[in-house]
Amino acid sequence: MSNGRAEQLEPSGKRRTIGLTVALVALVIVAVAVAWKNREEKQPDTPESAMAYICTECKHVYGLTPAGYEKLAEEGGIKAPDNRESGGIVLFRCPSCGKFAAVPAVECPNDGTKVARRLPDAKPGHCPKCNWSFYPR
Numbered sequence: 001m002s003n004g005r006a007e008q009l010e011p012s013g014k015r016r017t018i019g020l021t022v023a024l025v026a027l028v029i030v031a032v033a034v035a036w037k038n039r040e041e042k043q044p045d046t047p048e049s050a051m052a053y054i055c056t057e058c059k060h061v062y063g064l065t066p067a068g069y070e071k072l073a074e075e076g077g078i079k080a081p082d083n084r085e086s087g088g089i090v091l092f093r094c095p096s097c098g099k100f101a102a103v104p105a106v107e108c109p110n111d112g113t114k115v116a117r118r119l120p121d122a123k124p125g126h127c128p129k130c131n132w133s134f135y136p137r
């Protein structure tokens with residue numbers, strides 16, 4: 001019966017090896033996936049990737065890169081509207097005056113002035129020079 005026992009042992013030993021290989025391959029896949037995910041989540045921090053923002057309080061204009069945006073969010077510098085139904089918009093803490101009054105800005109096509117897309121009360125912003133607005137109405 002010793003022969004039969006040896007035959008029984010062999011397949012189970014092989015199965016263990018296969019199981020170990022599968023576990024190792026799975027581990028490698030997970031490691032690669034994590035590395036890939038980290039690579040993708042790394043936000044650009046170049047001047048070209050910066051978005052323009054304007055403070056509606058002190059009129060300070062500045063650029064915010066995706067990496068800067070993430071950092072600001074971590075620091076609690078981005079405020080969601082208290083009540084979405086009232087039409088409030090997301091406000092950013094102004095690096096100049098420190099108030100939650102900065103909003104995304106666009107460049108006026110007529111004179112290049114930075115204009116708030118929307119004001120904190122969600123009304124369209126207008127160019128102080130020519131009254132152009134990002135939103136026609």
Ligand SMILES: [Zn+2]
Nearest residue numbers: 055058094097
């Ligand atoms: Zn300001």
Ligand SMILES: [Zn+2]
Nearest residue numbers: 108111127130
């Ligand atoms: Zn203008």
